Amino acid sequence: MAEIRVALTFDDLPSLVLDAPSATCEVMDPGERRCVAQRLVETLRSASVPAVAFVNSGFLGGQEDLVRPWIEAGVELGNHTARHSSVDSLPLDVWADEVRECDAFLGAMGSTGRRFFRHPYLRYGGSPHRQAAARRFLLEEGYVQAHATAVPADWLLARFYREARDCGDTTRMRRVEERLAGHTLEVLEAAHHSLRRLLGRPAPQVLDLHVHRLAAAHLDSTLDRLRKGGACFIPLTEALADPVYQLDPTEWSAGGSWVERLAPASADALWFRRQPDRLRRWWREQCELPSQSSG
Numbered sequence: 681m682a683e684i685r686v687a688l689t690f691d692d693l694p695s696l697v698l699d700a701p702s703a704t705c706e707v708m709d710p711g712e713r714r715c716v717a718q719r720l721v722e723t724l725r726s727a728s729v730p731a732v733a734f735v736n737s738g739f740l741g742g743q744e745d746l747v748r749p750w751i752e753a754g755v756e757l758g759n760h761t762a763r764h765s766s767v768d769s770l771p772l773d774v775w776a777d778e779v780r781e782c783d784a785f786l787g788a789m790g791s792t793g794r795r796f797f798r799h800p801y802l803r804y805g806g807s808p809h810r811q812a813a814a815r816r817f818l819l820e821e822g823y824v825q826a827h828a829t830a831v832p833a834d835w836l837l838a839r840f841y842r843e844a845r846d847c848g849d850t851t852r853m854r855r856v857e858e859r860l861a862g863h864t865l866e867v868l869e870a871a872h873h874s875l876r877r878l879l880g881r882p883a884p885q886v887l888d889l890h891v892h893r894l895a896a897a898h899l900d901s902t903l904d905r906l907r908k909g910g911a912c913f914i915p916l917t918e919a920l921a922d923p924v925y926q927l928d929p930t931e932w933s934a935g936g937s938w939v940e941r942l943a944p945a946s947a948d949a950l951w952f953r954r955q956p957d958r959l960r961r962w963w964r965e966q967c968e969l970p971s972q973s974s975g
């Protein structure tokens with residue numbers, strides 16, 4: 681079994697952003713938000729896994745102290761814009777203010793890092809010009825772009841989990857939990873093989889998960905499955921130091937994982953793009969099966 685060095689990252693702290701562009705969060709109840717943060721942080725701490733969490737400071741809604749447990753646990757906080765704004769959704773100067781607003785928040789909270797930026801929706805810009813302007817701005821602000829190679833559709837599984845949970849359907853909740861671990865490992869392995877094909881050598885991966893109820897409840901089993909599959913967790917700085925993250929994508933593309941950006945027309949890129957539809961088909965099948973197992 682191949683060892684896969686991987687840096688773990690979470691987007692959308694305090695909670696998964698739904699229903700763009702109106703952009704509400706999955707967890708709005710203050711008490712539940714606190715539980716989600718605590719469970720994730722405790723799992724990371726007990727598993728001794730380094731992580732970076734990308735913050736949407738404008739969605740904290742008076743719960744600014746929610747980021748404290750992450751900082752205290754040694755999780756570095758990164759900038760994900762104040763209100764999860766894609767670089768294509770706003771005039772560039774307004775978008776830049778969104779980045780600066782989040783930066784000011786992270787500074788005020790005593791986050792010592794403030795080194796990493798991740799684009800919402802992994803959209804880097806809908807035109808080459810916009811993409812170059814955004815990159816220049818981030819560089820001037822001192823940010824390193826946290827490219828992601830392994831990008832599971834955990835956000836979609838979180839939605840299925842919510843549906844099952846709303847119906848009190850524990851059988852389907854368990855199936856989604858198992859699928860989270862299996863799907864995440866499958867995407868990580870695919871990214872590992874894909875980069876090895878591209879570079880002719882193994883390279884460290886950057887895994888992109890989100891903050892949501894499903895992750896809070898089942899991050900431990902997911903990390904366990906990844907470790908059994910050969911994952912060895914490393915800091916994000918170490919992963920991004922690999923030359924693959926300094927490459928300039930030869931073919932321009934608006935978004936997606938770093939693997940897709942480096943080889944957008946490859947069979948691997950196509951496989952990654954098909955994953956959400958594959959999960960939707962799987963979920964339709966789950967919904968057609970009897971919800972309670974007959975033993």
Ligand SMILES: [Zn+2]
Nearest residue numbers: 691692800801
């Ligand atoms: Zn996001």
